[in-house]
Amino acid sequence: MNWDCEQIEERLSDYLDGALPPKEAAQFKAHADGCARCTQLVASVRGLVGALRAMEPEAAPLRLVPTILDKTIGPRTQPFGWRAWLGWTRILWQPRFAFGALTILITGAVLSQALGIEWHTPTVADLNPVHIYRSADQGIHRIYARGAKFFGDLRVVYEIESRLNPAPDQEPEQQKPAPAPPSGPGRTEGPSSGPNNLNRAETSTRYITRFACIVLTAPGRRMP
Amino acid sequence: MRLHTRRIFNLCYRFTSHRQEAEDLSQEVFLRVYRTLGSYRSTYGAFGTWVTSVTRNLLIDHYRRTRRDRLTDSMEDVMAKVEDKESSTRRPDHSAAVAELGGHLQKALAKLSPDLREAVILRDLEGLDYNEIQRVLEVPEGTVKSRINRGRIELARILDQMGVRPN
Numbered sequence: 001m002n003w004d005c006e007q008i009e010e011r012l013s014d015y016l017d018g019a020l021p022p023k024e025a026a027q028f029k030a031h032a033d034g035c036a037r038c039t040q041l042v043a044s045v046r047g048l049v050g051a052l053r054a055m056e057p058e059a060a061p062l063r064l065v066p067t068i069l070d071k072t073i074g075p076r077t078q079p080f081g082w083r084a085w086l087g088w089t090r091i092l093w094q095p096r097f098a099f100g101a102l103t104i105l106i107t108g109a110v111l112s113q114a115l116g117i118e119w120h121t122p123t124v125a126d127l128n129p130v131h132i133y134r135s136a137d138q139g140i141h142r143i144y145a146r147g148a149k150f151f152g153d154l155r156v157v158y159e160i161e162s163r164l165n166p167a168p169d170q171e172p173e174q175q176k177p178a179p180a181p182p183s184g185p186g187r188t189e190g191p192s193s194g195p196n197n198l199n200r201a202e203t204s205t206r207y208i209t210r211f212a213c214i215v216l217t218a219p220g221r222r223m224p
Numbered sequence: 225m226r227l228h229t230r231r232i233f234n235l236c237y238r239f240t241s242h243r244q245e246a247e248d249l250s251q252e253v254f255l256r257v258y259r260t261l262g263s264y265r266s267t268y269g270a271f272g273t274w275v276t277s278v279t280r281n282l283l284i285d286h287y288r289r290t291r292r293d294r295l296t297d298s299m300e301d302v303m304a305k306v307e308d309k310e311s312s313t314r315r316p317d318h319s320a321a322v323a324e325l326g327g328h329l330q331k332a333l334a335k336l337s338p339d340l341r342e343a344v345i346l347r348d349l350e351g352l353d354y355n356e357i358q359r360v361l362e363v364p365e366g367t368v369k370s371r372i373n374r375g376r377i378e379l380a381r382i383l384d385q386m387g388v389r390p391n
C-alpha cells in the first residue's frame with residue numbers, strides 16, 4: 001500500500017522517534033523520498049527537533065532560590081556581632097557531641113591504664129614509645145602471671161577438697177553402675193531428677209562457693 | 225531544590241518567553257508545591273512529574289489570565305521583529321548564530337497554541353517520555369502523540385515563515 005502526504009504528516013513524529021514498525025517505516029520512506037513536499041517537511045521537522053533538543057537551558061536568576069526559600073520556609077535570620085562569632089559553640093550543646101566526648105575520654109582512660117601511662121605524675125618520658133612498649137609488655141605479663149597463679153591455686157584447692165571430701169557420686173557404694181532405664185518408644189535418655197543429679201548440684205554449689213572464696217581472698221583484696 | 229528550580233524556571237520561560245514572568249511563576253509554583261506537599265502521593269508518579277504537573281496547571285491559569293494583555297502587545301512584537309532582523313546582520317560568529325536560533329525558536333514557540341506548545345516543550349525541551357507527559361497533561365497517550373506531532377509540524381511551518389531553517 002502506498003502512503004499519501006496526509007499519512008506522512010500523521011506519522012511523522014513516530015518515524016523521527018523510530019517508533020514505526022520496519023514495514024511502515026519503509027513505506028514512509030518510499031513516499032517521502034519521492035515527494036518533494038514531504039521530503040522538505042521531514043527535513044525541516046527533523047532539523048527543528050534537533051535544534052530544540054540542542055537548546056541550552058536558560059539560567060535561572062541567582063536570587064530565585066533564596067526568594068523561594070524566603071517565601072516558603074520564611075526569611076532566615078542572620079546572627080551578627082558576638083552571636084555570629086560564637087555561633088559555632090552551639091554544636092557543643094548537642095547531646096551527640098557530649099556522648100562522643102565522653103566516649104573518647106573513657107577510651108583514652110582505658111588505653112592509658114592498659115599502656116601503663118601514669119597521668120597523676122605525667123612526665124615527658126611517659127610518652128616515649130620505648131617506655132610505652134615496656135609498660136604494655138610488663139602489664140600483659142603481669143596479667144598473664146596473675147591469671148596463671150589464680151588457676152593454679154584453684155586447681156590445688158580443688159585437689160585438696162577432692163581428697164578430703166570425695167564427691168558422693170565417686171563413693172564406692174555408688175560407683176556401681178545403675179540399672180539402665182528401660183528404653184523404648186517415647187522414652188529418652190535425658191537428665192532425670194534422681195539422687196545422682198541432686199548430688200551433682202550440691203557439688204557444683206560447693207565449687208562455686210570455693211571459687212568465690214578464692215576470688216575474695218586474692219592478693220589486693222581484703223576479707224570483710 | 226536547585227535542580228527543580230532550574231527545570232521549573234526553564235519550563236516557565238519556554239512557555240511565557242519572559243524572564244520576569246518565568247521568575248514570578250517559578251516562585252508561585254514552589255509556593256503551591258510547599259502548600260500542597262501533603263497531598264502528594266507516590267501513586268501520582270515521580271515527584272518531578274508531580275511538580276511539572278503543578279507547573280503546567282499554573283502556566284495554563286497564567287495564560288488564561290494574561291490573554292488580553294498579549295493582544296495589546298502584538299504591535300510590540302512587530303517592532304521586535306524589525307529589531308531582530310537588524311541585529312541578525314550584526315552577529316557573524318557561530319555562538320551568536322546558535323543564540324540567534326534559540327531566540328527564533330523561542331519566538332516560534334510563543335506563537336504556537338498552548339496545547340501544542342506545552343506538549344512540544346515537555347517532549348523536546350524537557351525530555352519527558354510519553355507516559356510522563358500523559359500524566360502531566362492528564363490526556364490519553366494518543367492525544368499526547370498527536371499534539372506533539374502537530375506541534376512540531378506547526379512550529380516548523382512558523383519557522384519557515386520566519387525564514388529560519390534549522391539544520
